[in-house]
Amino acid sequence: MFKIDALGKACPLPVIETKKALREHAVVETLVDNEIATQNLKKMAEQLGYIYQMEQQAENKYVVVISKANTELINETPELSTAPVKNVADVDSYIVVIDTNVMGRGSDELGKNLLKGFIYSLTEQDILPNKIIFYNGGVHSVAKGSDSLEDLVGLAEQGVEIYACGACLNFYDLTSAVGEVTNMYRIVEMMRQASKIVKP
Template identity: 45%
Template sequence: MITVNAMGDNCPIPVIKTKKAMQELTGPETIEVLVDNEIAVQNVSKMAASSGGKVTSEKKGEKEFRIVIEMEGAPSQAAGEEEETACIPDARGNTVVVVSSDRMGEGNDALGKVLIKGFIFAVTQLDTLPKTMLFYNGGATLTCEGSDSLEDLKSLEAQGVEIMTCGTCLDYYGLKEKLAVGTVTNMYSIVETMAGAGRIIRP
């Protein structure tokens, strides 16, 4: 694994450092990029994905983020060229995603669980990320240990998306100690967040 330390670097330096490491590859390799802000996560992730990398990211602590890029080899010369010096603004809009179940739609439960996993992954691919994602009732299980969507949710959190799960729901399901991403919230905050949203998306 190659580590790119871009802690303390302002845009576009994290992108440039990462791009340089990618161009020096001679075969399949994993690149770890360390940055200290959400905008850098967004910019590096966008560039790496456009260059053919498989990208995941997570928040390790306050002002401490880790991006992992799996590459099959060096990108083509044109790939990601535009993003090398581009500093996109905060890619979060005033959208709130509300998830109230661990499955999507009605009918077959197994299919519903496949669909909700696909839905959350699709959120990670939006050009404009949501500001907040709210999880309550059965949806609370998706932010806890064992969830198939944890990797995607951690990636969203690393890019500044606020992940909030209903505390009453976690208590009801006995999951309060198993919350693995985001923070615990209450019904007042849930209502306040939804009331202030520019738009609300429900799977």
């Protein structure tokens, strides 16, 4: 069994590290310190069609075991309770549009961290988006000095097309450091032709 200590690690790192480990190991045990993390791991297991088990060992310590095979998990961790899993859903191509430098409403500080986590999570998806389009305040993410620039460069190197609205860059006096500068007509065209659009 491969073990991961994700205590103190913020979302989505426990999920990402566990998913990576499952590519090479049949059974992965992950330590997390909050119930939300256990729920996120359970959802991941359900999406992948794996077996999920969880045990709370202390107030802020949870042990999650995810296995590719039911027999392996029962043999290694018989004391944990098993939850049913769902079949993996079919996934098709998609594009992502980002129109702000924060994610959600409320705290801007939290929103910036959430957006950074969202873009990082895109790099860890089994199926990458075809395109990522940035407009209005979203163009801050493609500018030099952006916290997400390294992740976006990595996505571009893997074939993801990245576009930034030229008028928006001019408005904010920014220069794009990754991808292609485009116009609103082209943005509308790409969105119209997309089979699925994801917006944080």
